[in-house]
Amino acid sequence: MQVVVERSLDNPQGLTYALEGDTGVGVGDRVIVPLGRGNTPAEGFVVAINVTPAIDPAKIKPIKSKVGVRLPPALIELSQWLSRYYCCPLGMALSTMLPAAVKRGTGTVMRTEIERVEPGERPSELKLTPSAARAWAAIETLPGELFPLPARRLADRIEERTVGPINRLVEAGLLREIRRQHIRAPWAEHAVEAPRGFTLTDDQASAVAGVVETLGTFRTHLLHGVTGSGKTEVYLRILDDVIARGEGAIVLVPEISLTPQTAGRFIGRFEEAGVAVLHSGLTASQRHQQWANVASGAARIVVGARSAVFAPFDGAGGGAVKLGLIVVDEEHDSAYKHSEAPRHHGRDVAIKRAQIEGCPVVLGSATPSLESQHNAISGRSTLHELPERVGGARLPRVEVVDLVEELRGADASARLTLLTPRLQGEIGRALDSGGQVMLLLNRRGYASYLSCADQRCGWILGCEHCDTTMVYHRARDIPVGGLLRCHHCLAEQRIAPVCPMCGSRITHFGAGTQRLEEELPRLFPRLILGQTMLRLDSDTMRRAHDYHEALSRFASGEVRLLLGTQMIAKGLDFPGVTLVGVVNADTAINMPDFRAAERTFQLVSQVAGRAGRARPIDGQRGARVLVQTFNPNEPAIVFAAQHDYKGFASQELRHRADAGLPPIGRLARIVVRDEQLPRANRLASEIVACIRAGADPALRLKGPMPCPISRIAGKHRVAVELLAPSAGPIQSALATLRDAKLVKSDAVTVVDVDPIDLL
Ligand SMILES: [Zn+2]
Ligand SMILES: [Zn+2]
Numbered sequence: 184m185q186v187v188v189e190r191s192l193d194n195p196q197g198l199t200y201a202l203e204g205d206t207g208v209g210v211g212d213r214v215i216v217p218l219g220r221g222n223t224p225a226e227g228f229v230v231a232i233n234v235t236p237a238i239d240p241a242k243i244k245p246i247k248s249k250v251g252v253r254l255p256p257a258l259i260e261l262s263q264w265l266s267r268y269y270c271c272p273l274g275m276a277l278s279t280m281l282p283a284a285v286k287r288g289t290g291t292v293m294r295t296e297i298e299r300v301e302p303g304e305r306p307s308e309l310k311l312t313p314s315a316a317r318a319w320a321a322i323e324t325l326p327g328e329l330f331p332l333p334a335r336r337l338a339d340r341i342e343e344r345t346v347g348p349i350n351r352l353v354e355a356g357l358l359r360e361i362r363r364q365h366i367r368a369p370w371a372e373h374a375v376e377a378p379r380g381f382t383l384t385d386d387q388a389s390a391v392a393g394v395v396e397t398l399g400t401f402r403t404h405l406l407h408g409v410t411g412s413g414k415t416e417v418y419l420r421i422l423d424d425v426i427a428r429g430e431g432a433i434v435l436v437p438e439i440s441l442t443p444q445t446a447g448r449f450i451g452r453f454e455e456a457g458v459a460v461l462h463s464g465l466t467a468s469q470r471h472q473q474w475a476n477v478a479s480g481a482a483r484i485v486v487g488a489r490s491a492v493f494a495p496f497d498g499a500g501g502g503a504v505k506l507g508l509i510v511v512d513e514e515h516d517s518a519y520k521h522s523e524a525p526r527h528h529g530r531d532v533a534i535k536r537a538q539i540e541g542c543p544v545v546l547g548s549a550t551p552s553l554e555s556q557h558n559a560i561s562g563r564s565t566l567h568e569l570p571e572r573v574g575g576a577r578l579p580r581v582e583v584v585d586l587v588e589e590l591r592g593a594d595a596s597a598r599l600t601l602l603t604p605r606l607q608g609e610i611g612r613a614l615d616s617g618g619q620v621m622l623l624l625n626r627r628g629y630a631s632y633l634s635c636a637d638q639r640c641g642w643i644l645g646c647e648h649c650d651t652t653m654v655y656h657r658a659r660d661i662p663v664g665g666l667l668r669c670h671h672c673l674a675e676q677r678i679a680p681v682c683p684m685c686g687s688r689i690t691h692f693g694a695g696t697q698r699l700e701e702e703l704p705r706l707f708p709r710l711i712l713g714q715t716m717l718r719l720d721s722d723t724m725r726r727a728h729d730y731h732e733a734l735s736r737f738a739s740g741e742v743r744l745l746l747g748t749q750m751i752a753k754g755l756d757f758p759g760v761t762l763v764g765v766v767n768a769d770t771a772i773n774m775p776d777f778r779a780a781e782r783t784f785q786l787v788s789q790v791a792g793r794a795g796r797a798r799p800i801d802g803q804r805g806a807r808v809l810v811q812t813f814n815p816n817e818p819a820i821v822f823a824a825q826h827d828y829k830g831f832a833s834q835e836l837r838h839r840a841d842a843g844l845p846p847i848g849r850l851a852r853i854v855v856r857d858e859q860l861p862r863a864n865r866l867a868s869e870i871v872a873c874i875r876a877g878a879d880p881a882l883r884l885k886g887p888m889p890c891p892i893s894r895i896a897g898k899h900r901v902a903v904e905l906l907a908p909s910a911g912p913i914q915s916a917l918a919t920l921r922d923a924k925l926v927k928s929d930a931v932t933v934v935d936v937d938p939i940d941l942l
Contacts, residue, residue: 184208185234186216186246188227189278193927195266197227197273199236201243208232211259213250213281226250226286228277230259252285255497257506257539264535268910270851270917270926270934271525279525280493282461282470290468293362296331297349306356318348319357331361383420387413390567391420397543397565398424398507403534405559406547408569409826410792411576411756414547417569418510419452421545422484426456430507430542431483431496435529437516438463438488439753442731449486459494461487464727480504489519489529498540506540509533513753514546514555515785517939526935530555549792549828550785553839554846556832572796579763579794581787581808581824585815601694601702606764606809614707614743618761618806622746623790624696625770627720628654629665631693635682642684648672650894656722657697672896696720699746699766710744719747752790761806763794768812768820775891776941777844780819784831787823843883843906845937851905851913852941853926854890854933856898866932867901870925874905877919879912892942 185197200216202208210229218225224247236243254262258280265276284290299322311319321341334346343349352358383391394404394417408414418434425432436445446460459473459482476482478495479502485494496506511519511530519529530546537544546555546564559566572578589603601624602610613620632652635642644653646669653667655678668675682689700718703710710716717723717733724730730750736742738757745751771782787810795806812820822831840847853870857863867887874884886903893900905913917926917934926932 185231186227189274193272211254213252215247269525284467284471298331315351402543403564411572412569413573425507431504432508434510437518457482461491509544515552557846579806613762619759620744624766626695628695629697630655630691637687640685763808765810783819851936860899863901882912
C-alpha cells in the first residue's frame, strides 16, 4: 500500500506501508502512519493498494490507524494534477482538499438513536402495555427513511409526551438503540424566498438550453452577461435539470460576494435537494458539518468560495452523488487565485475537475478574464451572451472627468481635494433627490506616502523591511498625527513630526479612503460617518459579519453613501443607487504588471454596473456614473465608459499576442527570497542555468531580475520568468528543476504557475 504523507516531502509515489488484517482501508482513505526512525505519527492519504513493494518486505511498517475520512477517486486524480501543474508536493495538494475542521473532526459527537427491529428479528411473543401498544401502532405507520432518529424526536412524531413508551418498546425488542456519529453545529443560514416561474428572456433561455444540452459530458461554457442581466437565474434553471438527473453541483462565488442573500437564494430554491454553504464566516464545526453533508449525499448543491471546488462529490458511489455541474460565478475575480502553495486558480481547478468528472462547467462574468475570452474565441469553450439587463433597466451613462482639465486654474487647496466640483455637484443632486451614492477609491489609509515638503531634500518615508513606502493611517486612539503602516509586511510606526534629513515640514501624497471619509461630511453635512455614511475596506471590515451588516444597512436605505475600495465593486445589487463615482480610476494603471489595463477595465466596469439596477421612473434622470482620471484617453477607461467589453478585449488580446504574454502565451514565475542578496542571486542563476541546459527552444527565460518590490519583510526577492507559447515547455522545465531539487515549495523558492500578481 502506498501512502502520501501530508508534510511537504516531495514524493509523488508515496511511502510503502503494510496493511494488517482486514481494516477496510482503500484508496483515498486518510490514515496515520509511523514516519522515519522515531516512528513519528504522520497523517497521510492512501494513493494505491495491492502494489508490489520495491523494498524489503521485512522493513515495511504497518499503518497505525484509519482516520475515517475518505477522498473520492476524482479528488485523488485532481490532487495529482495539482501537484504536477502547480509544482507542489502531492501531500500538500491532498491536504489542501480537506478543510482543517474535517481533518480535526471538530464538533463530532456520538448520539444514541432509535431504529425499528426488522420483522424477522422481532420476538414472537409480545406483552405490551396499552400505551406501548398504541405507540407501536403509530410507529409502524411511519416511513422507513425517518429512522434512525433520537428518542425525543420519535416521541414528538407520534405525539407522545414522554419517551416512556419508546423505552418500553426497546425493552420489548421492537425498537433498538444504536450509537451514531454526528457533527454538532447549530445551523445559521436562512432561506430567501426565490421567486419561481417568471419567464426568462430569450438570451437567458438559450444560455440555459445550451448548457443543459451538454449535461453528462465535459464542456466549458462562458456566460458573458452584462451587470444586471440575470446570470444567477440562468444558473438556477440549469441546476433544476442537474437535480432532476439525480446529480449534484458546485457553485463557486468569490468569498466577498457570498452574502447571506446569495446563499439564501440557493437554499430557498433547492431546500429539498439540500444545500451546503462553505465560507470563512462558518465555525469550524459548521464547516465540518457542511462537508459531511456533501459526503453523505444529504446536500446535493454546494455554494462556496474557492476551496468549495474540492467538495467531496463522488461519482464512484459512497454516500455522495455524482457531480453534474460546476459554476464559477464572477470568474474574473482575483480572489480565485490562492496566494500560498499550492498556488492554484479556483477557476482553472474547476475546469480540470469538470473534465475528470465528465460534466460541464459554466464560467460567468460581466467582464470575463482574457483567459476565458480567449478560450471562447478559439472555440475551446462555448460562448453564451446576455447583452441586456433584465426588467427593462438600462446600463448607466458613464462620464469621464478629466482631472487635468477640471483642476486647471484651480487654487492650491482645490487641487488637493479628491472630489472635483463636477463630482461634488452630482453627489449633492443624488442625495437631494433621495438617491444613494457609491464612491470607489481603491486605496486604503489616509495617504499613500509621506515625504519632505522641501523638494531639494527629496526624502520619502519607506518601510525599513521592504522596498516600499509606508501608508499613512489616521488612528482614533492616537491624538496627534497617526500611524504609518507597511501594507506588505504590516510593520507599523508613529509618524515623525519633521523630516529627519533636513527638519522641514512633512507633506502627504496619494489620498486614500480615510481622507475621503474626512472630506465628505465637510462638503455634505447630512453625511454622518457610521450613520448615513459608511466606509468599506479591509481596515473597517475585519469580519464577514461587519461586511454583511454594512450591506444590509445600505440596502435598507438608512445609509445614503457608501465609500470604499474594490470591495464595493463586487456583484452587489442595490436598486436605490443613482450615482456611482470612481474617485481615481488611475490607481491600477501605472502598476508594473501586464494586467494593469485589464484590472482597470474590470474595476471601472464592475463598479459602474452597480448603478441603475432598477428601471428608471418616467421623467427622472437615469442613474449615472462619473469616472475621475488623469488619463481620460486610456483605452481601458474609454472602453469601460462605453460598456464595450469586446472592443477592449480584442485590442488588449492583440497587445498580449504581440508580447507573447498570457493568455496567448503561458507564464510561470519563480521568486527566490533570501535575506542575503548575493545568495538569492546565486540560486536564481543556478535555476536559469539548469533550465537552459536541454530546454525546449520554445521556452523564453527572463531574469534573474529583482522583483518590482525588491524586498519584503527583510527578504530580497529575485525573479525568474518562464514564457512559452503553450504550457508544455514550462511544465517540463519545472519538472527538471524539481528533480534537481532546485525549487521546493518552501520559504526560499516560490513557484507560481499562471501568476496574477507580478509585484
Ligand atoms: Zn514593510
Ligand atoms: Zn527633508
